[in-house]
């Protein structure tokens with residue numbers, strides 16, 4: 508059952524969304540900035556009071572929300588309280604795709620966004636759907652996400668065409684499959700009803716295994732797994748455990764078929780309009796947060812693996828694929844890159860070509 512706290516949030520979606528958009532662009536407040544002394548060169552003396560809304564796709568305790576909360580604490584400290592960042596849990600502001608729109612139209616200033624939910628719009632962003640593209644090492648993947656020019660320059664430009672600036676890319680950990688029947692070979696995926704995010708290329712990747720994928724919001728997923736509308740899903744372990752998907756699934760396959768990538772995004776117009784000193788604080792904090800979030804996802808993923816294994820009330824058979832078993836999936840996944848180049852990319856796969864070179868160099 509989708510937890511009550513999420514349900515309550517969803518009921519307030521419309522009202523809140525209207526309110527936020529109506530207030531968009533009025534984030535500057537008239538409150539005291541602590542800048543009474545002329546010539547005072549402390550950070551806060553130069554900073555106008557403001558409130559920034561930071562929406563996430565997860566709830567309290569989960570990685571994205573904790574990221575926003577930590578980001579808020581750091582901004583508060585760096586600006587001596589002049590700037591307040593308000594983190595929003597998932598559920599109160601609509602679906603993940605509604606949240607993308609909210610960021611674009613200025614209803615919120617900041618968002619943690621999964622590229623999967625922008626798949627119908629920013630075609631190149633679907634690059635993260637390509638399985639077995641990034642290295643198996645989560646650490647090396649994070650390094651690539653931080654340094655890649657293909658992502659931080661070229662892909663960022665594609666997003667900026669839609670008034671979304673990804674300031675950073677980071678991983679929430681390796682993704683695993685959960686299922687009601689064992690998933691160890693591509694044959695196991697024949698006609699398997701797989702839940703995915705709203706990205707045509709994620710759907711295509713599962714069709715390549717023979718599955719029948721269905722896109723849906725994670726807010727509907729527990730119920731859909733419980734009643735058999737879908738038979739399985741992919742996510743990092745912390746999310747599987749915290750959302751209790753293991754309660755309604757019998758198997759968890761340690762497939763490490765992909766890394767879950769999230770982006771720290773801002774409304775481009777808003778960001779470009781920030782004073783230089785404030786923009787510097789945002790950039791510096793986004794950079795600092797990379798190490799913080801890497802540690803956070805690592806400890807949450809580790810902790811929830813134990814929780815799932817030890818949950819005797821809801822037993823889950825945890826199966827780790829061998830390299831040979833993973834190769835069988837890799838063989839079917841690699842040709843999806845040609846599909847991306849030919850059918851998805853609007854720049855003839857140039858971003859993927861560059862990213863592949865960067866991945867090669869990093870390994």
Ligand code: 6CS
Nearest residue numbers: 564565679704725742746
């Ligand atoms: O599966 C999903 O849709 C959700 N998974 C994670 C790890 N974060 C938010 C996202 O919406």
